[in-house]
Amino acid sequence: MAINGFPIEILGDSKRLKRPVGASETIYNGAFVGYNAAGDLIPIPADASGELVDGLAYTEETIDNSTGSAGDRLCEYFYNPLAWFTLASAALTDVGSIVFPTSTIGTVTLTGSNSPVGKIKDWDGGTKVLVDMSVKA
Numbered sequence: 533m534a535i536n537g538f539p540i541e542i543l544g545d546s547k548r549l550k551r552p553v554g555a556s557e558t559i560y561n562g563a564f565v566g567y568n569a570a571g572d573l574i575p576i577p578a579d580a581s582g583e584l585v586d587g588l589a590y591t592e593e594t595i596d597n598s599t600g601s602a603g604d605r606l607c608e609y610f611y612n613p614l615a616w617f618t619l620a621s622a623a624l625t626d627v628g629s630i631v632f633p634t635s636t637i638g639t640v641t642l643t644g645s646n647s648p649v650g651k652i653k654d655w656d657g658g659t660k661v662l663v664d665m666s667v668k669a
Contacts, residue, residue, distance in 0.1 A: 546613035
């Protein structure tokens with residue numbers, strides 16, 4: 533489903549949730565998000581280690597809680613959607629592989645020991661792969 537202003541194509545009816553944002557965090561539209569130990573929503577960076585990627589932020593504006601306390605702001609996000617991402621040098625043989633976050637919104641990578649985004653379910657013949665974010669292994 534193409535969503536006006538959203539940088540990533542989501543397929544199907546993905547559940548949208550709203551959670552409090554962690555202290556001193558900034559979340560951008562389309563960013564990978566997950567939870568910290570307190571249960572607050574945080575952005576998941578490309579070099580994340582052990583944080584669970586739980587979805588994609590869906591915001592009309594950047595959620596800037598950089599000077600706020602935990603829970604001062606709320607962020608809506610797509611919970612583990614099926615979505616198309618850019619993967620450099622994507623190929624049919626990548627289907628079934630686990631992908632990881634990058635620092636660019638809408639882009640994933642095959643390399644990394646960081647937090648997995650999901651499993652590739654399809655390839656468009658170019659640089660786009662369909663990722664099921666509910667499957668992490």
